Amino acid sequence: GNSVTQMEGPVTLSEEAFLTINCTYTATGYPSLFWYVQYPGEGLQLLLKATKADDKGSNKGFEATYRKETTSFHLEKGSVQVSDSAVYFCALTPPNTGGFKTIFGAGTRLFVKA
Amino acid sequence: DTEVTQTPKHLVMGMTNKKSLKCEQHMGHRAMYWYKQKAKKPPELMFVYSYEKLSINESVPSRFSPECPNSSLLNLHLHALQPEDSALYLCASSQDYGGSSYEQYFGPGTRLTVT
Numbered sequence: 001g002n003s004v005t006q007m008e009g010p011v012t013l014s015e016e017a018f019l020t021i022n023c024t025y026t027a028t029g030y031p032s033l034f035w036y037v038q039y040p041g042e043g044l045q046l047l048l049k050a051t052k053a054d055d056k057g058s059n060k061g062f063e064a065t066y067r068k069e070t071t072s073f074h075l076e077k078g079s080v081q082v083s084d085s086a087v088y089f090c091a092l093t094p095p096n097t098g099g100f101k102t103i104f105g106a107g108t109r110l111f112v113k114a
Numbered sequence: 115d116t117e118v119t120q121t122p123k124h125l126v127m128g129m130t131n132k133k134s135l136k137c138e139q140h141m142g143h144r145a146m147y148w149y150k151q152k153a154k155k156p157p158e159l160m161f162v163y164s165y166e167k168l169s170i171n172e173s174v175p176s177r178f179s180p181e182c183p184n185s186s187l188l189n190l191h192l193h194a195l196q197p198e199d200s201a202l203y204l205c206a207s208s209q210d211y212g213g214s215s216y217e218q219y220f221g222p223g224t225r226l227t228v229t
Contacts, residue, residue, distance in 0.1 A: 042222050
């Protein structure tokens with residue numbers, strides 16, 4: 001079946017530290033891959049996406065590369081800020097399902113200290 | 115306008131009450147979703163409407179009744195809920211059926227408490 005596995009949190013970093021949140025997936029075919037972010041008290045927002053192998057998604061200093069050979073989509077940021085404190089969800093949408101069923105990972109909570 | 119709005123923001127209801135959650139988008143999206151999110155968990159899909167027709171029902175209990183009056187509006191009617199139904203209810207929308215690459219746009223959610 002289709003699934004997404006994220007590293008367990010919480011992750012606590014100091015401001016300006018390097019961030020990596022690992023995400024691996026299981027899917028048949030070529031799913032689309034997403035990172036969503038949820039700030040406290042809010043809904044989810046798309047952070048970035050990649051729709052085919054070797055694509056790199058990027059936004060607000062965050063990046064992730066679609067690696068088919070390792071079935072991974074790790075999220076990275078070179079220098080985190082306090083305002084990046086949130087929950088990050090890795091997600092995939094399997095092909096041939098009409099795009100309606102998004103599979104979310106469990107989420108990784110990030111705390112950034114000043 | 116890339117906003118999905120939801121009302122109310124908070125709702126407290128008794129187990130015998132009937133209430134409705136509302137969601138609206140003006141992005142021309144033809145797919146709309148209801149999710150349930152418990153604390154520290156990812157969203158769980160409940161319903162999907164595509165072109166105003168119910169496309170997916172993830173075996174949700176009948177005390178939750180969705181409605182899509184038009185392409186911009188989505189309602190969730192609640193009746194005889196249980197305390198375990200207390201959660202954040204998220205609405206989302208996306209472009210129409212046709213591929214897996216379309217991201218979803220989420221509203222801020224309705225925080226529901228069932229007493």
